[in-house]
Amino acid sequence: MSSSIDSLLAAIAQRIGAAHVLTAPEDMAPYLREERGLYQGKTPAVLRPGSTQEVAFIVQACAAAGIAVVPQGGNTGLVGGQVPFGEVLLSLQRLDRIRQVDPIDMTMTVEAGCILDKLHEAAEAAGCLFPLHIASQGSCRIGGNLASNAGGTAVLRYGNAKDLVLGLEVVLADGRVWNGMKRLRKNNAGYDLKHLFLGTEGTLGIITAAVLKLFPQPAQRATAFLAVPDPAAALALLKRLRGEAGDALTTFELMAAFGVETVLNHMPGTVRPFRDRYDWYVLAEFSAPTRAFDLAALMEESLGTAMEAGEVVDAVIAASQAQAAALWRLREDMSEAQKHEGGSIKHDVSVPVSRVPEFLARALPAVEALLPGLRPCPFGHVGDGNIHFNLSQPVGMDKAAFLAMWEAFNRVVHDIVVEMDGSIAAEHGIGILKREELAHYADAVGLDLMHRLKRALDPAGLLNPGKVIHL
Amino acid sequence: MSSSIDSLLAAIAQRIGAAHVLTAPEDMAPYLREERGLYQGKTPAVLRPGSTQEVAFIVQACAAAGIAVVPQGGNTGLVGGQVPFGEVLLSLQRLDRIRQVDPIDMTMTVEAGCILDKLHEAAEAAGCLFPLHIASQGSCRIGGNLASNAGGTAVLRYGNAKDLVLGLEVVLADGRVWNGMKRLRKNNAGYDLKHLFLGTEGTLGIITAAVLKLFPQPAQRATAFLAVPDPAAALALLKRLRGEAGDALTTFELMAAFGVETVLNHMPGTVRPFRDRYDWYVLAEFSAPTRAFDLAALMEESLGTAMEAGEVVDAVIAASQAQAAALWRLREDMSEAQKHEGGSIKHDVSVPVSRVPEFLARALPAVEALLPGLRPCPFGHVGDGNIHFNLSQPVGMDKAAFLAMWEAFNRVVHDIVVEMDGSIAAEHGIGILKREELAHYADAVGLDLMHRLKRALDPAGLLNPGKVIHL
Numbered sequence: 001m002s003s004s005i006d007s008l009l010a011a012i013a014q015r016i017g018a019a020h021v022l023t024a025p026e027d028m029a030p031y032l033r034e035e036r037g038l039y040q041g042k043t044p045a046v047l048r049p050g051s052t053q054e055v056a057f058i059v060q061a062c063a064a065a066g067i068a069v070v071p072q073g074g075n076t077g078l079v080g081g082q083v084p085f086g087e088v089l090l091s092l093q094r095l096d097r098i099r100q101v102d103p104i105d106m107t108m109t110v111e112a113g114c115i116l117d118k119l120h121e122a123a124e125a126a127g128c129l130f131p132l133h134i135a136s137q138g139s140c141r142i143g144g145n146l147a148s149n150a151g152g153t154a155v156l157r158y159g160n161a162k163d164l165v166l167g168l169e170v171v172l173a174d175g176r177v178w179n180g181m182k183r184l185r186k187n188n189a190g191y192d193l194k195h196l197f198l199g200t201e202g203t204l205g206i207i208t209a210a211v212l213k214l215f216p217q218p219a220q221r222a223t224a225f226l227a228v229p230d231p232a233a234a235l236a237l238l239k240r241l242r243g244e245a246g247d248a249l250t251t252f253e254l255m256a257a258f259g260v261e262t263v264l265n266h267m268p269g270t271v272r273p274f275r276d277r278y279d280w281y282v283l284a285e286f287s288a289p290t291r292a293f294d295l296a297a298l299m300e301e302s303l304g305t306a307m308e309a310g311e312v313v314d315a316v317i318a319a320s321q322a323q324a325a326a327l328w329r330l331r332e333d334m335s336e337a338q339k340h341e342g343g344s345i346k347h348d349v350s351v352p353v354s355r356v357p358e359f360l361a362r363a364l365p366a367v368e369a370l371l372p373g374l375r376p377c378p379f380g381h382v383g384d385g386n387i388h389f390n391l392s393q394p395v396g397m398d399k400a401a402f403l404a405m406w407e408a409f410n411r412v413v414h415d416i417v418v419e420m421d422g423s424i425a426a427e428h429g430i431g432i433l434k435r436e437e438l439a440h441y442a443d444a445v446g447l448d449l450m451h452r453l454k455r456a457l458d459p460a461g462l463l464n465p466g467k468v469i470h471l
Numbered sequence: 472m473s474s475s476i477d478s479l480l481a482a483i484a485q486r487i488g489a490a491h492v493l494t495a496p497e498d499m500a501p502y503l504r505e506e507r508g509l510y511q512g513k514t515p516a517v518l519r520p521g522s523t524q525e526v527a528f529i530v531q532a533c534a535a536a537g538i539a540v541v542p543q544g545g546n547t548g549l550v551g552g553q554v555p556f557g558e559v560l561l562s563l564q565r566l567d568r569i570r571q572v573d574p575i576d577m578t579m580t581v582e583a584g585c586i587l588d589k590l591h592e593a594a595e596a597a598g599c600l601f602p603l604h605i606a607s608q609g610s611c612r613i614g615g616n617l618a619s620n621a622g623g624t625a626v627l628r629y630g631n632a633k634d635l636v637l638g639l640e641v642v643l644a645d646g647r648v649w650n651g652m653k654r655l656r657k658n659n660a661g662y663d664l665k666h667l668f669l670g671t672e673g674t675l676g677i678i679t680a681a682v683l684k685l686f687p688q689p690a691q692r693a694t695a696f697l698a699v700p701d702p703a704a705a706l707a708l709l710k711r712l713r714g715e716a717g718d719a720l721t722t723f724e725l726m727a728a729f730g731v732e733t734v735l736n737h738m739p740g741t742v743r744p745f746r747d748r749y750d751w752y753v754l755a756e757f758s759a760p761t762r763a764f765d766l767a768a769l770m771e772e773s774l775g776t777a778m779e780a781g782e783v784v785d786a787v788i789a790a791s792q793a794q795a796a797a798l799w800r801l802r803e804d805m806s807e808a809q810k811h812e813g814g815s816i817k818h819d820v821s822v823p824v825s826r827v828p829e830f831l832a833r834a835l836p837a838v839e840a841l842l843p844g845l846r847p848c849p850f851g852h853v854g855d856g857n858i859h860f861n862l863s864q865p866v867g868m869d870k871a872a873f874l875a876m877w878e879a880f881n882r883v884v885h886d887i888v889v890e891m892d893g894s895i896a897a898e899h900g901i902g903i904l905k906r907e908e909l910a911h912y913a914d915a916v917g918l919d920l921m922h923r924l925k926r927a928l929d930p931a932g933l934l935n936p937g938k939v940i941h942l
Contacts, residue, residue: 105823177916180917185854189901199662290714292716298761381657429659446651
């Protein structure tokens with residue numbers, strides 16, 4: 001550790017308290033381990049400020065010393081965006097106050113370090129819904145969700161994380177605070193600056209607080225687990241259900257047989273939904289803020305028509321909340337269950353919704369041709385055109401040898417995605433994992449604009465350097 | 472006209488055709504007149520390119536010659552954003568093709584010059600809904616709607632114009648074309664660049680095409696015109712109706728008595744909705760994409776409870792489409808009708824939804840104190856917190872003398888708005904009309920960020936110079 005960083009850390013310790021400047025390896029370890037084990041972080045110190053002003057102090061002090069900063073929320077990111085490689089790590093976890101919940105404005109004002117599930121609870125306590133639902137919601141933090149524009153299982157109805165934001169507070173690269181904490185539904189007073197920071201993974205500024213939209217709480221829910229002949233039938237079903245239920249259709253998830261069987265094999269307490277086995281499944285959930293009509297009846301009638309049309313071949317309808325939860329586990333436990341099947345090479349891609357069947361029809365044989373015995377596990381948010389195109393290794397293959405093929409699989413899968421006008425990063429972001437892929441595929445004008453923004457907002461390149469784009 | 476501009480126009484005429492380079496005053500006049508008569512435009516030429524490539528050619532040629540460009544759509548803007556003051560005028564009107572309508576993806580790919588109403592028709596022909604509805608929809612163009620982030624009467628349910636955009640094609644200040652025409656529901660592959668151009672009024676790039684979201688077409692509609700005791704009751708009613716109908720409540724507009732009486736007095740064929748006169752009215756519309764429940768019954772039941780609670784004192788329910796149209800006229804004709812009452816000083820402001828009653832309670836006596844006899848005409852999208860706080864002149868006052876008080880009224884109204892954490896430009900934008908107001912009220916960090924963006928994307932200041940911000 002150089003003396004320049006020593007004196008920087010001393011100044012920061014004086015401001016935020018020595019207890020919040022972690023330098024012992026065992027204290028720092030939880031911030032440097034990363035979910036997928038793809039990266040090992042390295043930092044001189046983990047800083048845990050307790051307020052926006054302390055974040056600003058740290059960023060300003062680091063900028064003055066020419067030291068780069070990596071912001072981190074719950075450390076649940078899947079593309080390494082939150083991993084430091086020698087930079088100072090700034091953890092937002094202590095900024096965890098819910099400043100206000102307003103059920104008339106239908107807004108919630110929160111700090112970046114709030115755990116997502118706490119926001120669900122706070123909204124519910126006020127008779128409202130905060131609809132962002134992702135697998136890591138018990139530990140991820142809203143600042144990270146916003147910086148990475150998280151997606152999840154309710155995007156079909158409520159949009160991505162950034163669609164849920166009205167206002168933002170951000171610490172800029174030079175330590176100034178931009179206060180954009182408006183809770184307005186309409187505001188055209190100048191450029192809408194919050195979009196500089198939503199989804200830009202901490203490379204243009206550090207989100208410290210946000211005003212979020214709330215929604216009416218569902219008064220009824222209806223959940224069904226369906227067997228469908230193929231992805232094309234799933235799409236036809238999607239169109240039918242949206243036509244009949246409109247926005248009451250809030251979840252529509254597609255799963256291949258391998259994934260469901262993997263959950264049933266490995267996750268204790270999971271229950272086989274059908275006596276028979278099928279190739280493709282759909283989890284559909286309906287919800288409505290009103291009791292003015294019978295949602296379950298509407299769902300059952302729609303599904304009946306869909307069965308007559310051959311879009312659905314078998315169906316289980318949850319008769320209780322417990323049954324609904326059991327059906328959800330078949331989808332929610334999929335990433336966890338896959339860990340029991342050895343190495344997994346993951347692609348988080350999207351294509352236009354109408355082209356999901358075509359994507360699967362092209363990508364599945366292509367990856368199987370690259371490695372015979374491969375066990376593809378495609379699943380995800382088909383209503384958003386977003387497929388988690390995960391690939392489990394062949395049985396018995398060496399895990400490291402399999403994972404070494406990651407780039408080769410990227411090329412095959414991403415070539416198809418890009419040819420189909422899709423995205424190689426649908427909801428997990430770019431981080432470090434996909435930076436070279438982005439550089440490979442992104443159009444030159446778009447990349448140039450990204451670089452211009454980075455230079456305009458962080459000319460010294462001190463905010464999460466090397467993430468998303470090279471500077 | 473200097474020789475440099477002569478040779479520029481000659482080169483452009485050669486590329487886009489001499490017929491599309493207008494220089495005769497009578498040909499240019501329709502492009503230089505502006506709806507409210509606040510500004511008289513002035514330009515050496517009106518250029519009418521027919522394709523994105525021609526737009527790019529013009530912008531590149533102008534940039535090379537150091538000549539500034541003002542883009543213009545339907546010339547319906549209300550803040551002078553589309554008015555040239557000596558710059559070349561680039562009209563997007565000939566880029567009016569609908570490139571694709573896809574009812575599976577629920578998207579529509581359109582060029583910037585498409586008239587908004589044509590998009591409504593095209594969506595409807597495909598069994599879908601494009602929900603942007605504003606007063607000028609018969610002549611405004613989608614490019615201008617997106618550049619100004621138009622609002623309108625369906626924002627409550629569907630969001631503002633920029634919420635309806637998936638992809639964008641933009642000609643940059645140096646004439647390069649950014650192709651961001653993805654029709655994806657999820658895409659986190661790098662910075663979301665479209666937000667640089669949506670709502671920035673042509674100051675950072677010229678929108679030439681867009682991919683828009685479509686929605687399921689309503690299968691039923693129910694419309695009611697209501698008398699309410701006061702704005703607080705209107706808000707309580709809004710909360711009740713959203714709680715009971717959720718997203719089926721698609722319009723919720725508040726009007727003061729003066730505005731409704733003005734419509735009834737001046738607009739031929741309008742019909743008085745109630746025998747009695749009331750101080751405040753609400754137009755509420757419900758719509759749903761399904762026939763699975765009876766929307767009219769739901770509305771009537773909700774309104775019945777609201778009457779018992781004293782939130783509604785009188786109600787007319789449309790029994791036919793014609794009756795619904797008649798009720799809508801009472802709201803839609805308001806701006807037009809106001810022209811018959813002499814000068815009108817207009818404020819397009821927003822506050823948090825919950826604070827609309829407080830805003831009206833403060834602002835109404837404040838403006839009446841400034842000019843006794845003033846006839847305020849507040850109306851608008853109360854569900855979005857957006858009030859068109861229009862002020863009709865006292866009877867018999869000299870119009871010019873009244874309009875000369877615009878800035879004095881601005882100060883009174885905007886001071887209250889800003890104190891209440893509101894916006895001085897809710898849905899009409901900044902343009903030239905509110906540029907000094909924005910500079911007066913905007914926070915210094917936000918203004919600095921806007922300037923950084925402008926310098927990063929248009930360093931020579933040649934795109935719509937002087938609009939939104941000074942450079």
